[in-house]
Amino acid sequence: MKDCTQCIVRNRAICAGLEPDELEALGQLGRKQRISKGQTVLWEGDDSVVVANVIAGVLKASMSMADGREQIVGIVFSSDFIGRPFAQQSPYSVTALTDAELCVFSRATFDSFARKHPELEHKLLQQALNELDRAHEWMLLLGKKTATERIATLLLEMSVRLGETGCTADKSGLDAFELPLDRRQMGDVLGLTIETVSRQLSRLKADGVIALPDRRTVFIRDRERLQDLAAAV
Amino acid sequence: MKDCTQCIVRNRAICAGLEPDELEALGQLGRKQRISKGQTVLWEGDDSVVVANVIAGVLKASMSMADGREQIVGIVFSSDFIGRPFAQQSPYSVTALTDAELCVFSRATFDSFARKHPELEHKLLQQALNELDRAHEWMLLLGKKTATERIATLLLEMSVRLGETGCTADKSGLDAFELPLDRRQMGDVLGLTIETVSRQLSRLKADGVIALPDRRTVFIRDRERLQDLAAAV
DNA sequence: CGATGTCTTGAGTCCCGTCAATGCACGTGG
């Protein structure tokens, strides 16, 4: 890689906090890779040969069953990390929901580099713990929330996380955004079917809580009401 | 603490791999604590003041909603780690399902010790990644599996994890074990109600897949069939 | 302007949740 100091996600990704010489060394190990929408970069159950940092774009991490049922276990945004360090196999697949740009490392190489650079392992730990928190939150959603609550929660989550991507750090979340997911994928994140997702969205729209100018864009018209419907902890 | 070298979980817990002097230093920071069944040691949303290693017993990590709905997000066994390092607040509550013994650290103290001891942070990372894998697996269960599949999966999981606790490392899992969960708690892990759990267990019993000599003990009579019913990935 | 894929909407069904009664084990006290 040419020059990590110019990287857009430099301050939020796991590379943040590395010394200049460490950053340089890590940069030598990785390569930038462009991925187009729909492309899968990691396969569940396959040998874990690569890990990567997301520079731009949105991807999904998913697991599926023998009969094809699929659960999306994570939505991956820019500056997030994908892949499974320190394990033989990848526990999930990763597929691009939009065109994306990755900073890819050989897993074995990355592992040994990480073991020699505590600051990097610390960042990895932070990132893993944050993801674990989000996974727990989502288990609550999948185990206990109603369809309406799930949809409301997802919309708010997307509003916030898509907002973070733009460096503006607007904590409250965007009021208008484009969904990187189609209806099926929303269903696969929420443990619902495509029809239920569609019906719930229609209802929120009819109630004036949101507007849907087209299939992918969402306007939040009444954030407070949406938050009530999400029935947060 | 007196002497960590004698600790039962010494070889599986995060302390594994520490140098003798590191172990000694860490031991100085912790204290053993006995917990009785039903007692809560960490509260969701409270300041994250302590973290701990589980020496003996089984605990649950849970999150709940304003109206009381509760989701168990993790079952914690001996040698597992509880609490949230590097964060202000605890994202979940932890409650003992059986009498238990912990090795407790002040979170702030533990954090700064960890930052100075890369080997410890590496173990923490491994443990966080493993837990993340399990959380993802469980998201698939909560999002996509039927009641029967959920129950079968839980029984197999308990069979394996309770088997690991005894140092024998019998990979296949126990055929007879005592559930540390009551029916309500099983429901709260699986995203089901107490009645559905009970009905499913009765059906597995009627079909000869399992036997239930009493409320808490399970005999697996036909493991293969149970595995089929679990509809694993 | 069809062709195609995605989304929406409707009608019917089913699995699981809700409500309620009963069963069972255990402990306490008469």
Added chain:
DNA sequence: CCACGTGCATTGACGGGACTCAAGACATCG
């Protein structure tokens, strides 16, 4: 020892929320 109360689990009857199946609407693109 038995009566009674308590807490948990089981079982049954019923209803509802989400799933299934099936049209129909809409957008995109050749």
